[in-house]
Amino acid sequence: MEAALLKVRLLQTLPRDLIIDLYDMGVAEARKAFEMVRDHSGLSGRSARELIGQARFRMQEHGFRSACLLHGGVPLEGDVIPQNGLKVFQPFMRFQGPENGIIFGLAAMPEKGKIPTKNMSRLAGVTLNWFLTPRLDLDGTGPKIGDLFVLFLIARDPADAGGIQEVAVGIVDSAYQEYVLYLPIEDFLAGYADLPGNPVSPDDEPPAAPSSGSLVRLKRRPKPFIVPEAPDHSNANEEDGRAG
Template sequence: MEAPTLALRTICSDKSGYAHDSRVSMTAPIRSRLRTVLSRNLLLDLEDRIRAEALRAHEVVRDSFEGLTPLRARGLEGQARFRSCEQGFEDVCVLHGGHLLEGGVMPKTDLRVHQPFMRFEQEGQGIILALASMSVTGALPAKNKSRLAGVSINYELSLRLDFDGKGPKIGDIFVALLVARDRDRAGKIEEIAVGVIESSYEGFLYYESLDSFLTGEGDAEPDVPPPAPIGPPDFERPQVTLKSVMKPFVPPEAPTAKKEEGDAQG
């Protein structure tokens, strides 16, 4: 599957959990909210810390757990990587003004979370940010109780019939900082991205790689190539050809009239 490294895409997933383009777009208001609430310095510090913690987890398992089979070593490294990155995520968020959810409960719900969900607010706009791992770049993170509670507040962002005329509204939104490990280089991260998962947990309402988000590649509309010039039609060679010399048409001689036996003149 092609990694979604384009500047900005709205993505849904099929039953396999892999991402593909959606026809529905809430990207403009979501992206505006992300830019307003999540500072560039916060995201840069999170990227540095996550990459550092991933490398540290690999080195600890490599140096301290000799004799493990490759399968067990990878499993242990995966657990160590996520827990270490999760601690770093929480530490960095606190330094940049993020707050753990009060009582560990999602706003306007009674749903409890068991992971560090950090709330940021700027100019009256709120984001609840969480860390999640992707199995591969662009795939939805695995469901768990905390993430299902998180996406519940994204209901008003999801497409549905607008019977009341009010349309989608944005209160606090749940945003995942998504991390995919590099499968070819031990201890490395292939991609970090920001994603907004729809309330049904069937796809992304918004997905953008962190590199693209920080460089602003998604701010400009993609260039549309000019239409190709239309040349003369390319006809197939005819199967029937006319003679090169045309002869005048000569009608056949009229037949001699005969009386039919038993006719009226008989």
């Protein structure tokens, strides 16, 4: 499937306000995790960095699930990936599109543009994306396209323990080797302006390229992300966020 068609499918399925809320949440929780460890843990050096990494991902993961619930996402029944029955240990959320759906997850990139660390949940998720790579059509029926597995990606800032270097939306191929689609947050949000039924609010500015010290400026009058009440969803078997 061509990248342009994939992007349209994502834009039609994932609400723009969801993406903005997730961006705000990711940045806010990263800063909060850093300040919590700095001010209250008594740790320093490697121990502090590791605890910041663990706290940052867990807090972002909780915020991710809460924001998705707020914007119509549905938790996977029994924590099982539809179509393949594989168990997951992260709070993946499903959004229904015009025809098929998107299984949406959160992942921390080791650095800007890099593939997230493999774990059981993501390896189960990418099996949905098998039809995105060229395959022989031996019986002439073509691929049976169902749900896509899509990640909301966050890379920490190596120069700032409480900062974020990049936020993006991406699709990893079924072999877990490369991105089929990778869109930095400003590029992804810009696509909504051309999508029927998703007008850009007059309160919003066009996304700008990242500059030193900050990522994109999304709103003239930014509002803090407030996590609604939602049950905790543990994924103790996962290893994300263990490095600062």
